[in-house]
Amino acid sequence: MPTIVVEIMPKAELLDPQGKAVTGALARLGHAEFSEVRIGKRIELTVDGPVTEELRAAVERLAQELLSNAVIEDVVAITFPEPALDGAGAQGVR
Amino acid sequence: MRIGVVTFPGSLDDRDAQRAVRIAGAEPVALWHGDRELQGVDAIVLPGGFSYGDYLRAGAIAAVSPIMSEVREAAERGMPVLGICNGFQVLVEAHLLPGGLIRNANQQFVRRDQGLRVENADTAWTRDFATGEEIVIPLKNADGGYTADAETLRRIEGEGLVAFRYTGVNPNGSVNDIAGLRNERGNVVGLMPHPEHAVEPGFGPDTSRRMRSGVDGLRFFSSVIGAVAAV
Numbered sequence: 630m631p632t633i634v635v636e637i638m639p640k641a642e643l644l645d646p647q648g649k650a651v652t653g654a655l656a657r658l659g660h661a662e663f664s665e666v667r668i669g670k671r672i673e674l675t676v677d678g679p680v681t682e683e684l685r686a687a688v689e690r691l692a693q694e695l696l697s698n699a700v701i702e703d704v705v706a707i708t709f710p711e712p713a714l715d716g717a718g719a720q721g722v723r
Numbered sequence: 724m725r726i727g728v729v730t731f732p733g734s735l736d737d738r739d740a741q742r743a744v745r746i747a748g749a750e751p752v753a754l755w756h757g758d759r760e761l762q763g764v765d766a767i768v769l770p771g772g773f774s775y776g777d778y779l780r781a782g783a784i785a786a787v788s789p790i791m792s793e794v795r796e797a798a799e800r801g802m803p804v805l806g807i808c809n810g811f812q813v814l815v816e817a818h819l820l821p822g823g824l825i826r827n828a829n830q831q832f833v834r835r836d837q838g839l840r841v842e843n844a845d846t847a848w849t850r851d852f853a854t855g856e857e858i859v860i861p862l863k864n865a866d867g868g869y870t871a872d873a874e875t876l877r878r879i880e881g882e883g884l885v886a887f888r889y890t891g892v893n894p895n896g897s898v899n900d901i902a903g904l905r906n907e908r909g910n911v912v913g914l915m916p917h918p919e920h921a922v923e924p925g926f927g928p929d930t931s932r933r934m935r936s937g938v939d940g941l942r943f944f945s946s947v948i949g950a951v952a953a954v
Contacts, residue, residue, distance in 0.1 A: 639825075643825060643870060644825070644828055644868075646825075646826040646827070646830040647826070647830075695779075695783065696779070698780055698783065698816065700821075700822055700823035700870065700872070700875075701780075701825055
């Protein structure tokens with residue numbers, strides 16, 4: 630079944646406390662070369678049927694309205710499955 | 724006078740809010756997130772807790788629950804709505820108040836008796852305070868860092884929409900020490916600290932007079948009773 634992937638990151642200018650904690654943990658493991666870690670979300674939407682233009686538009690709207698909060702987050706990528714000729718479902722980034 | 728308190732799955736302080744309403748002299752009405760019925764209430768409290776387990780973002784899923792479309796309509800008609808802690812998060816996610824709330828800057832859950840300055844007494848929930856008055860009520864949250872983009876922040880400050888600011892310490896990294904907001908009309912107020920936990924002597928924050936005697940939260944509820952009676 631086709632899966633649409635929405636990727637969301639906290640806004641670059643905002644403090645990401647999770648990322649900050651992981652940066653500290655990496656440093657404790659001897660990896661102080663990572664000056665910053667930021668943690669976002671990957672949301673997979675599986676569709677029961679074809680990915681139509683209407684559905685694409687709905688996903689783009691919902692990514693802004695519910696899946697992310699534009700005040701604190703950015704939608705960095707929405708990946709729709711490409712209708713492949715061999716039916717293998719290659720991924721295309723939009 | 725009937726004041727509704729919405730219970731979402733994961734609400735924790737709904738019963739405390741009901742108790743505060745009762746102590747202030749109004750009748751609390753339990754409202755359920757899955758209903759579309761406000762049961763004729765005169766005002767609404769969105770209580771603290773972790774609605775929907777804070778899934779996605781704190782308040783995000785509650786903001787699109789069935790009752791919230793009714794709450795939004797009522798708020799737009801002018802009905803007083805108070806969001807406490809998670810309720811404040813629900814109000815910003817529902818775009819009834821501007822900005823957003825992120826994880827506390829120190830990455831920790833914070834619980835303390837918190838000093839606040841009432842920045843705007845011209846709301847349905849703060850009319851029994853004086854602008855500039857300092858109060859103490861409990862604060863307890865993990866996602867209490869208020870944030871907004873520079874333009875929104877200028878508008879909030881320019882239009883006097885800051886209802887409360889933290890005094891003493893800023894417990895969570897909120898920009899401009901913002902603890903709570905009002906909308907333009909003054910019927911919708913949201914704040915991170917908990918007025919419903921400071922309404923009865925013996926169970927509130929310590930004061931200089933006596934331990935646990937702080938009841939500064941009571942005036943939120945007496946304010947709205949006065950505001951509704953004045954309409």
